[in-house]
Amino acid sequence: MEFATRDVGAWSESLSAYEGRLALLRKPDLLPLDAFYRAELPDLLRRREPRPFLTKPELRRLMQWKLSRGKWRPRLLDYVSSLDEASVESASRRAFAALPDLSKAVSELTVLKGVGPATASAVLAAYAPDVAPFMSDEVGLRIGWKSKRLMSFALCLLLSAIIRSDAIFVDKKALMAAMGNVKEYTLKQYLAFAEKLQTKAKDLSAEGIIFTPSDVERALWSSAVGSKLLKSPPKDDLEAGARKSIKRKRKF
Secondary structure (H helix, E strand, O other), X not given: OOOOOOOHHHHHHHHHOHHHHHHHOOOOOHHHHHHHHHXXXXXXXXXXXXXXXXXXXXXXXXXXXHHHHOOOOHHHHHHHHOOOHHHHHHHHHHHHHHOOOHHHHHHHHOOOXXXXXXXXXXXHHHHOOOOOOOOOHHHHHHXXXXXXXXXXXXXXXXXXXXXXOOOOOOOHHHHHXXXXXXXXXXXXXXXXXXXHHHHHHHHHHOOOOOOOHHHHHHHXXXXXXHHHHHHOOOHHHHHHHHHHHHHHHHHO
C-alpha cells in the first residue's frame, strides 16, 4: 500500500492486520511489549493527569518495544538504563505539557541521553496519538525517505563510473534522487514526518472512519512489513518449505 492511496478500505485492512504481522516477525516479547506500549502505558499516563509523566522503567520498556519492532540498537537501551529517575520524570512532564507544540515537546525529551527524536516521538505518541505519530524507519521510507544504504550504493556507482568510464552508465537524475532525501533522525525531519501523517489522517477521516496520525503510522508499518515478509519469509518458514520439498522428492 502506497502512502498516496486514498482507499480507506485498504488503510483499514492494513491497520487491522497490524497485530498479525507483529506476530509473524516472531521476535521474543514483542507482542507483550506492544500491548504495554499501546494499551497499558497510555492508561498509566492518563491516570497521572493533569501533570502526566513517564517513569524510568516505563521509558526502558518503551525503548525495548521500539528496538524490538525495528532495528535492535543495544547501546540505546544501555543509555536509557543509566538515566536518573528524576530526570526522566521531569523531562517527560515538561514534554507532555508542551503539547501540541511538537517541536518544543521533542526538544524537552531529547535532553535525555539515548533519547533522540524517534524515541521522543514514541513517548509523545503513547500519550497523544492524535497529535504525535511515532517516527519509524519503515514508515519514513514509505513517505519518501531514502536509506543511507541506497545513497552509498549510488555513490559506489558514481565512483565506478569515474574509475572505469566505459564500465557503467550513471543516470544523473536517478543518482540525485537516491542521494536527495536521506533518512535522518532530526527534529526537522520528525516535524515534516508528523505533518505528513497528520494531513493523511485528516484526509482519511473525512471519509467517515476516524484515523489518528498514529493509526496511519501503524497501517503503513503493517503494509511495509507485510510486503517484506512476502519477499523474505521468516527463517522457520523457509526451513519448513525446504523439508516439505525434500519429502516430495522422496516420494518419486
